[in-house]
Amino acid sequence: MLCKGFRPNEHVYNVLIDGYLKKNMFEDGLKLYEEMRDRGISESILSYNSMMVGMCLHGKVDKACSLFIEIRKKGIHPNLVTYNSLIEVFIKVGKTEEDMDMFHELVKSDLQPSTSSYTLLMKALCDGGKVSNAVEL
Template identity: 30%
Template sequence: MCKDEVVPNSVVYTSMIDGQFKKGSLENAFKYLSKMRDQGIRLDVPAYGTILSGLCNRGKLDSAIEIKEDMVRNGLAPDQFIFNTLMNAHFKNGNLKVALNEYKELLNRGFEHDVVTLTTLMDGLCKQRHLYEARGHFNKEMANDILYTVLIDGMCKNGDLSQVEMVFGEMLKAGFIPDKYMYTSWIAGLCKQGNLVEAFRLKNKMIQEGTIPDLLTYSSLIFGLVGKGLMIEAKHIFHDMLKRGITPDYAVYDIMIRGYTKQGDANAISCLHNEMKNIELLIQESVASVRS
């Protein structure tokens, strides 16, 4: 770059800073930022947004807040991306009040709701167990498949399954196709409530419509069955998972072992321990082959 006498501008530096953040190198990202400032290149809103987002993604929320403050001191107003990024980071850190303050400031500065803002707000509220407030912000006219997924997932995880089917139906009427994450959220919620009949009905519907269950789907079903002491049925689902080429994780084995322990089935526990050792060996061999 220097040999060709090309002087990097704000766009080039912002791109390089973004690249370093994505690589996980905060040190190099800030080296480029220092070079940028040393050359008298003024940071613009996209540059601030890139730095702030990179810091939030790396869990450096305090530093991200300082970047926003620096931006304001330099006479620049945060854009909607910056507000959404900070709001999301505060929600993830459990700072509900601060996250909502970011949302209020966003509105006070004249920004209108877009689907990203709504998704960030609703997802954060749901995860902080403020489902009622989250549902109050749901906008059918603006909703997409992601927003519906956030709402249904929030309802399921907060144990409010009474209206999930209604929302699911509204989503289908709007032309959106449910994915495995949405199905799995619903199945997991049903299993936690002990409604295994409905959970398996939904699992069969999921397969009929061409959506393949994943590890989380199967682990939710196994969790529900083991919780009711139905180890024969849990074993059947466990082997169905294996037939579909899905490798159980340690959480699934742990659930199964706990179930067999309650029943005093030492032979089944021994078999599972041996399977775990074999899978661990296969994983090690797979990693070794990739590295070679």
């Protein structure tokens, strides 16, 4: 892109990063993310969401959690997509404590949990044999 004189903006970078991560090309996505930062393009919740989900899907849950802490230190507020994405990924990788922690953090935030927020957790609880907990939720 750069060799043709095209200067990608944050949106273009995020689309490409997300594409790499969805194609299981984590290292390429990470390089592009670092390039975006090196070029002085500020991260937004969109780019952080992509990176956190990508990290989780590639077994780097601890790094994703560190990134989640970093965004809040920078004053960037997680949105409903952030919470739901992390809850969903934690469920997929079997991190049941983390998915519930993330849900409780969502409830404490100024955001309103969505139907999807509840559905993800209720399904995970039912799949884990905790139907009474799902009903209670």
